[in-house]
Amino acid sequence: MATKSFGGQCGDCTTCGKCDKALQRSKPPVQQQIKETMKEMEQENSTKLYTFIIYSENVPGLLSQITAVFTRRQVNIESLNVCASSTPGAHKYTITCFCDETMAKMVVAQVEKRIDVLQAHYFTDDDIFINETCLLKVSTPVMLANKDVSKLIRFHGAHVVEVNPTYAIVEKTGITDEILHLYESLSKLDCVLQFVRSGRIAITKSFTEHLDAYLAEREKRRQEK
Amino acid sequence: MEKITGAEAMMRALENEGVDILFGYPGGAIMPTYDALYDHKETLHHVLVRHEQGAVHAAQGYARVSGKVGCAIVTSGPGATNTVTGIADAMADSTPLVVICGQVGVAMLGTDAFQEVDVVGVTSPASKWSYQIRRAEDVAWAVSRAFYIAKSGRPGPVVLDFAKNAQTGMVDYQPAKVDFIRSYDPYPQLNMDNIKQAAKMINDSVKPFALIGQGVEIGGARKEVEAFLEKAQIPFGSTLLGLSALPTEHPLNMGMLGMHGNLGPNVMTNQCDLLIAIGMRFDDRVTGKLSTYAKQAKVIHFDIDAAEFNKNVHVDLAVHGDCKESIPAVTELLDEAKHDSWISGFKPYAEKEFNKVIDKAINPKDGPLLMGEVVRKVSEASNNEAVLVTDVGQNQMFGCRYFKYTKPRSVITSGGIGTMGFGLPAAIGATFGAPDRTVCMFCGDGGLQMTIQEFGTIMEQGAPVKIILLNNNFLGNVRQWQAMFFNHRYSFTPMANPDYELIAKAYNIPAKTVVERKDLDKAIAEMLSTPGPYLLQCAIKEVDNVLPMTPPGADVDNMLLEI
Numbered sequence: 001m002a003t004k005s006f007g008g009q010c011g012d013c014t015t016c017g018k019c020d021k022a023l024q025r026s027k028p029p030v031q032q033q034i035k036e037t038m039k040e041m042e043q044e045n046s047t048k049l050y051t052f053i054i055y056s057e058n059v060p061g062l063l064s065q066i067t068a069v070f071t072r073r074q075v076n077i078e079s080l081n082v083c084a085s086s087t088p089g090a091h092k093y094t095i096t097c098f099c100d101e102t103m104a105k106m107v108v109a110q111v112e113k114r115i116d117v118l119q120a121h122y123f124t125d126d127d128i129f130i131n132e133t134c135l136l137k138v139s140t141p142v143m144l145a146n147k148d149v150s151k152l153i154r155f156h157g158a159h160v161v162e163v164n165p166t167y168a169i170v171e172k173t174g175i176t177d178e179i180l181h182l183y184e185s186l187s188k189l190d191c192v193l194q195f196v197r198s199g200r201i202a203i204t205k206s207f208t209e210h211l212d213a214y215l216a217e218r219e220k221r222r223q224e225k
Numbered sequence: 226m227e228k229i230t231g232a233e234a235m236m237r238a239l240e241n242e243g244v245d246i247l248f249g250y251p252g253g254a255i256m257p258t259y260d261a262l263y264d265h266k267e268t269l270h271h272v273l274v275r276h277e278q279g280a281v282h283a284a285q286g287y288a289r290v291s292g293k294v295g296c297a298i299v300t301s302g303p304g305a306t307n308t309v310t311g312i313a314d315a316m317a318d319s320t321p322l323v324v325i326c327g328q329v330g331v332a333m334l335g336t337d338a339f340q341e342v343d344v345v346g347v348t349s350p351a352s353k354w355s356y357q358i359r360r361a362e363d364v365a366w367a368v369s370r371a372f373y374i375a376k377s378g379r380p381g382p383v384v385l386d387f388a389k390n391a392q393t394g395m396v397d398y399q400p401a402k403v404d405f406i407r408s409y410d411p412y413p414q415l416n417m418d419n420i421k422q423a424a425k426m427i428n429d430s431v432k433p434f435a436l437i438g439q440g441v442e443i444g445g446a447r448k449e450v451e452a453f454l455e456k457a458q459i460p461f462g463s464t465l466l467g468l469s470a471l472p473t474e475h476p477l478n479m480g481m482l483g484m485h486g487n488l489g490p491n492v493m494t495n496q497c498d499l500l501i502a503i504g505m506r507f508d509d510r511v512t513g514k515l516s517t518y519a520k521q522a523k524v525i526h527f528d529i530d531a532a533e534f535n536k537n538v539h540v541d542l543a544v545h546g547d548c549k550e551s552i553p554a555v556t557e558l559l560d561e562a563k564h565d566s567w568i569s570g571f572k573p574y575a576e577k578e579f580n581k582v583i584d585k586a587i588n589p590k591d592g593p594l595l596m597g598e599v600v601r602k603v604s605e606a607s608n609n610e611a612v613l614v615t616d617v618g619q620n621q622m623f624g625c626r627y628f629k630y631t632k633p634r635s636v637i638t639s640g641g642i643g644t645m646g647f648g649l650p651a652a653i654g655a656t657f658g659a660p661d662r663t664v665c666m667f668c669g670d671g672g673l674q675m676t677i678q679e680f681g682t683i684m685e686q687g688a689p690v691k692i693i694l695l696n697n698n699f700l701g702n703v704r705q706w707q708a709m710f711f712n713h714r715y716s717f718t719p720m721a722n723p724d725y726e727l728i729a730k731a732y733n734i735p736a737k738t739v740v741e742r743k744d745l746d747k748a749i750a751e752m753l754s755t756p757g758p759y760l761l762q763c764a765i766k767e768v769d770n771v772l773p774m775t776p777p778g779a780d781v782d783n784m785l786l787e788i
């Protein structure tokens with residue numbers, strides 16, 4: 001009884017999940033939620049999705065220092081990808097967040113201030129080529145029963161990478177919207193058992209390689225010493 | 226080559242960095258290092274504090290007064306967590322420190338071993354660099370890198386988390402010298418276009434106003450900045466931490482900025498046509514409400530920390546670099562100028578503040594003693610040459626406002642995070658950093674008790690700290706806010722006090738209490754002429770307020786002169 005009245009009182013039925021209403025309301029598909037937040041965030045003053053590309057030395061503990069800068073400024077990280085870069089010894093972080101440009105500049109400055117960070121920049125989607133990957137685990141019986149499933153997979157240019165009598169694994173690479181669209185369409189057919197989306201990776205469209213230029217400049221300074 | 230332990234390597238590496246004093250406290254996980262220290266007693270003077278927080282504050286006091294890196298050494302777990310307040314304080318106030326903490330051996334890391342705390346995890350958000358030394362081979366490199374990072378660029382605290390196996394492990398010791406880190410550029414090259422533009426903006430300005438911060442002090446740029454201000458006759462105000470960057474009595478000095486600063490510089494911030502910020506960071510205690518702060522003016526910001534540009538205040542021109550280089554470069558391009566009528570515009574505000582606030586604070590005719598008069602008398606009795614150390618609260622604001630500064634590096638106060646308990650240990654450190662200077666520490670009855678155990682350190686070391694306890698039987702600063710913003714509801718700010726004279730005497734520190742105004746001069750003279758430490762307790766008016774005041778979030782030019 002008590003839980004029910006709590007659920008009603010809190011007025012935020014999508015989060016507490018303690019009453020029947022919560023069950024009904026917690027249904028809106030993920031992609032719709034994401035799109036809605038995107039729209040809301042973009043409408044709110046000048047908030048945009050920015051992609052931060054950060055290069056650092058490969059030292060332990062830096063990831064938490066970098067994410068702490070975002071958290072302290074109350075910027076929520078939407079996606080994060082970290083791995084070795086093409087520059088020996090340097091790690092590359094690709095982080096996306098909604099914020100305004102002033103905040104993006106501030107975050108970049110604070111991140112660069114960490115001793116072992118080489119460079120940090122922020123970009124809008126126009127400045128970079130981006131990619132994401134998703135994996136979907138799809139029910140084989142449903143797929144066999146409903147031809148639309150495989151039609152959709154082909155239509156979206158996704159690949160089936162594994163099939164067995166219970167499930168198939170579908171892989172799709174593209175931009176966020178394409179991936180969400182595929183997921184949305186497939187979930188309407190009630191065949192999705194699992195869904196996972198990777199963080200974004202990105203490459204700049206610029207004709208100069210800022211990191212290389214920076215490292216060359218630093219090397220020159222080292223030799224001058 | 227002979228092999229030595231990592232602990233011995235630590236001692237040699239510290240000596241190699243020119244360290245001659247360590248403030249510390251031993252314990253299990255740092256014992257091998259303390260054992261090595263036993264053989265270096267002659268070269269590395271160890272000051273045994275009575276609480277690790279005191280070790281860090283003492284190292285801060287030492288660093289701030291001397292410009293050298295302060296060094297603290299403590300054990301793992303609680304020893305290390307006790308240093309966190311000081312580390313955060315040093316980060317906010319740009320103080321170069323190296324804090325060495327013991328740590329359990331690497332084999333036990335992450336197992337919740339006895340006295341294991343994730344020190345790097347806890348301290349890295351509040352330090353300039355935090356590093357775990359896991360092997361004896363890394364000691365020389367890590368220590369050199371730590372000192373390089375702590376003192377270069379915008380200085381700050383560095384933490385070395387020294388695993389026990391790295392202390393006991395054997396190594397072929399080779400001194401290391403780190404003076405270059407490719408991801409870190411503490412010596413940014415000047416952009417001459419910016420210098421030219423700065424000079425042009427200043428030459429074009431009719432009502433320029435400069436804000437002097439601790440960066441000028443840290444950069445050792447007093448002469449350069451003086452020449453700059455004098456050539457174009459630019460009036461200036463100083464931040465709390467920048468108060469002794471230039472002399473109080475400099476004719477262009479219009480006073481202190483900020484919440485409890487002087488009226489003139491705060492009001493004129495919103496009347497100038499060009500704001501020239503040098504080595505300061507537009508803290509909210511300086512700016513008040515940002516949306517009305519200096520909106521009429523163009524802003525030039527000189528700083529060594531690029532992350533400060535446009536952080537709080539939008540700037541029209543950012544000049545990245547060491548002010549010791551950038552300022553003379555601009556000076557060269559400046560036209561000689563006079564801004565007499567602009568400068569004389571500060572005068573009415575100074576007079577108004579003197580009549581309404583200052584005169585009453587330093588020249589009271591009757592009633593109980595006031596903080597302001599005690600501070601001014603101590604300052605003058607020391608020929609305005611002493612080092613001022615304060616704790617936090619009303620004592621700090623009265624101390625900083627009414628002390629006068631002639632020499633550089635004369636203000637040691639916890640500005641950025643306002644740490645009560647900072648004063649006493651910082652003053653101990655200052656006596657070691659400036660053995661030839663008189664160190665006067667003002668504190669309240671609240672703050673003194675936060676680190677009062679350091680009386681033991683004073684006793685043992687004979688540290689000549691002149692402690693001036695401004696006792697008002699209240700947590701005065703909070704009481705003032707309760708009076709102003711919480712309807713005089715004095716929620717837990719009145720305080721029952723012990724007999725401080727008795728406590729001091731127990732530690733063999735000479736002490737005296739002054740209640741009557743007529744006894745004050747003599748008591749101050751006696752304090753200053755008594756060699757070694759001294760406690761002067763002044764019975765201060767219980768309910769008094771620091772004025773003027775810009776209430777938090779109010780416009781910078783909207784100061785209250787009375788409440």
Ligand SMILES: Cc1ncc(C[n+]2csc(CCOP(=O)(O)OP(=O)(O)O)c2C)c(N)n1
Nearest residue numbers: 618619620645669670671672699700701702
């Ligand atoms: C460690 C810490 N705790 C609490 C505070 C909040 N605080 C700021 S000023 C103040 C009162 C200080 O009282 P006292 O030391 O007696 O000095 P006074 O203001 O009376 O001069 C307090 C409690 C603080 N700054 N630091």
